[in-house]
Amino acid sequence: MRISNTIICSLLIAAIAAMPVEAKTKKKSSRTTSKTQVIFTGDIASKVYGYNGKTPVNIHVKGNKIERIEVLPNEETPQYLKRAVAKVLPQFEGKTLSEAKKVHADVATGATYTSEALIKNIQMGLEHKSGKK
Numbered sequence: 001m002r003i004s005n006t007i008i009c010s011l012l013i014a015a016i017a018a019m020p021v022e023a024k025t026k027k028k029s030s031r032t033t034s035k036t037q038v039i040f041t042g043d044i045a046s047k048v049y050g051y052n053g054k055t056p057v058n059i060h061v062k063g064n065k066i067e068r069i070e071v072l073p074n075e076e077t078p079q080y081l082k083r084a085v086a087k088v089l090p091q092f093e094g095k096t097l098s099e100a101k102k103v104h105a106d107v108a109t110g111a112t113y114t115s116e117a118l119i120k121n122i123q124m125g126l127e128h129k130s131g132k133k
Contacts, residue, residue: 036062037129041121042072044128050076050084050117057118059125064096069122080111087111088118101126 041048042056049055053075060067069089071081087108092100100122107115 036060036067039125039129040072041125041128045121045124048117048120048124049113050074051080051113052076055081055114055117055121057121057125059122059129061097061129064098066093066095066097066100068093071118076114080108080114083108084111084114084118088115088122092122097126097129101130 037060039059039061040056041059042054045056046054055074055076056072058070058072060070069092071085071089074081076084084107088105091103091105095103105115105119105122107119
């Protein structure tokens with residue numbers, strides 16, 4: 001009996017460890033920490049897809065300025081995601097919210113779908129933020 005319980009526990013632990021990262025790191029729609037608001041686009045842009053699936057981000061806003069944009073776990077191909085992140089995020093980071101809303105962001109060559117999904121997530125997150133004012 002002890003052996004079967006041990007096996008069941010081991011299988012359960014292995015199943016939990018194999019869960020997708022995003023299932024274990026669900027973030028709230030927005031939260032505030034030390035005067036930095038974090039806008040989670042996973043719910044806001046739930047129908048936005050890159051090449052391989054959803055590409056949620058956290059937009060870190062302090063005061064009226066985008067401090068940084070954090071790409072959350074997703075299924076995009078790492079090499080294309082890296083290319084898209086390097087091209088897209090700097091176009092928004094460091095800008096005020098009103099400046100960022102006016103950005104007509106360029107996409108990364110060869111990573112168009114991923115780039116477009118990141119841009120749409122950011123735009124929808126910023127729209128959501130302005131809608132709360």
